[in-house]
Amino acid sequence: MKAEMKPAPNPRKRFKPIAAIALTATLAAATLLPAHAIEPFTADYKANFMGMEANGQMTLAREDRGRWRYSLNVRNALADLSQVTVFEVKDGQWRPLSSNDTNKVLVKRSRKSATYDWARGEARWSGDVKPDRAGPIALRPGDMDALLINLAIVRDLAAGRPLNYRMVDDGRIKELEYTTAGQESIDIGGEARTATKVVSDDGRRQTTAWVVEGIPVPARIVQRNKNGDSLELTIQALH
Secondary structure: OOOOOOOOOOOOOOOOOOOOOOOOOOOOOHHHOOHHHOOOEEEEEEEEEOOEEEEEEEEEEEOHHHEEEEEEEEEOOOEEEEEEEEEEEEOOEEEEEEEEEEEEEOOEEEEEEEEEEOOOOEEEEEEOOOHHHOOOEEOOOOOEOHHHHHHHHHHHHHHOOOEEEEEEEOOEEEEEEEEEEEEEEEEEOOEEEEEEEEEEEOOOEEEEEEEEOOOOOOOEEEEEEOOOOEEEEEEEEEO
């Protein structure tokens, strides 16, 4: 995917990568299956970020004590974005335990960390956060962060459940609703595949994802912010 070069963005504007998107038949119905039903993967993407081509990658890897590490990275000459969420499968739910969000745009860097303490029932944030975004925020069963909702959309779409979520992320609570917008044919490695299109718009950001059966990661993602920033990811390889 190519795009004309745009003027360099204001480095003080922070772009939040991938609010909540994704897909997978492999991860489907995980609320009804044990943790080992989730399979590790690495997906390489061609990306377009801030008007320039970029490299993107999503990974899901096992950690100790039955935990999982889910990450997203996008890099080009202007920016280096990284999100990592560690989560567990508990009582049929995916529960975030911690997250780290690092964004470098030109010479400006932002780092934020979150802890989800389920014993205390609260989430807190540290790093480059405003005082009113540090928390604590009371947790409810089923709460997830933005990145983890990516996987939940795939799980729930495959199971035929509503795509409604309570996102606890970046010091805020947000109710998200994704709707299906029909099916489209998309090109993956030179092969036409049928994808289910899902869309969410929270007033500040519109996210569209294309779900392809048998692919455990987003086949294509388009995220557009109201301030004009955009991020596009198209899968190139799956390992």
